[in-house]
Amino acid sequence: MINGYRIGEGMLAWLFHRISGVAIWAFVVLHVFDIYLAGSNPGLYNDLLGFYASPFGRILETLLGAGLLYHALNGARIIIMDFWPVMTRYNRIMWYICWVIFVAVGLPVAYVILKPIWGA
Amino acid sequence: MSRYSRVGRPKPQGGGLELAIWYMMRLTGLALFVLALSHFLIVHLVVDPSQQSADWIQTVRWSSMFWRAFDWLLLMMVLFHAFMGVRTVVIDYTRGGARSALLMALYLTGIVLFVIGTMVVMTMPVVPKA
Ligand code: HEM
Ligand code: HEM
Numbered sequence: 001m002i003n004g005y006r007i008g009e010g011m012l013a014w015l016f017h018r019i020s021g022v023a024i025w026a027f028v029v030l031h032v033f034d035i036y037l038a039g040s041n042p043g044l045y046n047d048l049l050g051f052y053a054s055p056f057g058r059i060l061e062t063l064l065g066a067g068l069l070y071h072a073l074n075g076a077r078i079i080i081m082d083f084w085p086v087m088t089r090y091n092r093i094m095w096y097i098c099w100v101i102f103v104a105v106g107l108p109v110a111y112v113i114l115k116p117i118w119g120a
Numbered sequence: 121m122s123r124y125s126r127v128g129r130p131k132p133q134g135g136g137l138e139l140a141i142w143y144m145m146r147l148t149g150l151a152l153f154v155l156a157l158s159h160f161l162i163v164h165l166v167v168d169p170s171q172q173s174a175d176w177i178q179t180v181r182w183s184s185m186f187w188r189a190f191d192w193l194l195l196m197m198v199l200f201h202a203f204m205g206v207r208t209v210v211i212d213y214t215r216g217g218a219r220s221a222l223l224m225a226l227y228l229t230g231i232v233l234f235v236i237g238t239m240v241v242m243t244m245p246v247v248p249k250a
Pocket of ligand 1: 028071130142150152198202
């Protein structure tokens with residue numbers, strides 16, 4: 001329940017998809033610019049890289065990766081239903097499968113991204 | 121009918137540009153499923169970000185034409201998908217003059233990124249792999 005509304009899974013799936021999509025968009029705006037700097041101003045790019053490799057940077061990258069993974073899995077679910085309408089029947093099951101894959105793939109990847117923070 | 125997939129934009133009826141964009145969102149989405157996820161895994165699992173200096177990009181990553189082509193394709197797919205996706209969001213929450221101004225700013229940003237992103241991947245001098 002949020003503000004008295006019952007939040008269904010369909011709505012959550014939509015909300016997460018929209019938030020993750022806009023967040024990745026914002027990163028891509030920054031990212032295409034920073035890779036452009038790698039060509040035009042390598043010194044400045046290398047300074048920025050320090051942030052990517054920092055503990056705080058790694059936490060943000062983990063969140064970015066989580067958003068990307070969720071958006072990709074849920075996007076695939078949408079595409080499957082758009083082009084193969086009978087699958088709409090399995091809408092809910094596919095949504096759960098997305099989360100199983102999200103956790104199974106996401107946790108090990110998050111571990112690898114974050115482990116330099118504690119020096120592993 | 122199950123034209124409404126509960127999350128994505130419903131398929132526009134009547135064809136035209138809106139329908140083409142709807143299809144392109146799905147096509148670029150599928151391409152990104154492979155390109156964006158593998159890019160993310162490469163720059164985190166294969167090579168740690170701390171190693172990715174400008175020099176590394178030039179002498180290792182972009183000494184290969186395959187990876188330049190891969191990165192440019194990723195750039196094209198992500199720019200279309202992300203900017204047309206945010207366009208849907210802008211249209212959902214704004215109207216009138218604010219909508220036109222935001223869309224104009226959005227398209228301009230997209231064009232600038234298209235130009236600088238293409239420039240760097242295509243014009244950075246090639247250093248053959250040692
Ligand atoms: C990785 C594979 C991806 C897949 C399979 C995918 C799939 C989709 C699909 C099916 C839609 C719905 C399109 C519509 O109904 O108009 C969508 C929307 C969107 N995507 Fe993606 N996408 C992917 C990656 C990305 C990336 C990398 C970005 C950002 C850089 C992004 C940003 C967006 C945005 C902003 C929307 C609009 C959200 C909304 O209307 O609520 N997507 N995506
Ligand atoms: C924090 C995570 C990321 C890091 C550290 C990273 C790092 C890099 C690096 C080092 C390059 C240079 C070329 C190469 O090595 O392939 C690059 C290029 C590129 N990346 Fe990423 N990347 C990240 C996430 C993403 C995401 C999520 C996207 C889009 C969905 C993306 C899209 C691109 C594109 C389009 C290029 C080519 C740019 C151009 O040709 O101008 N990257 N990235």
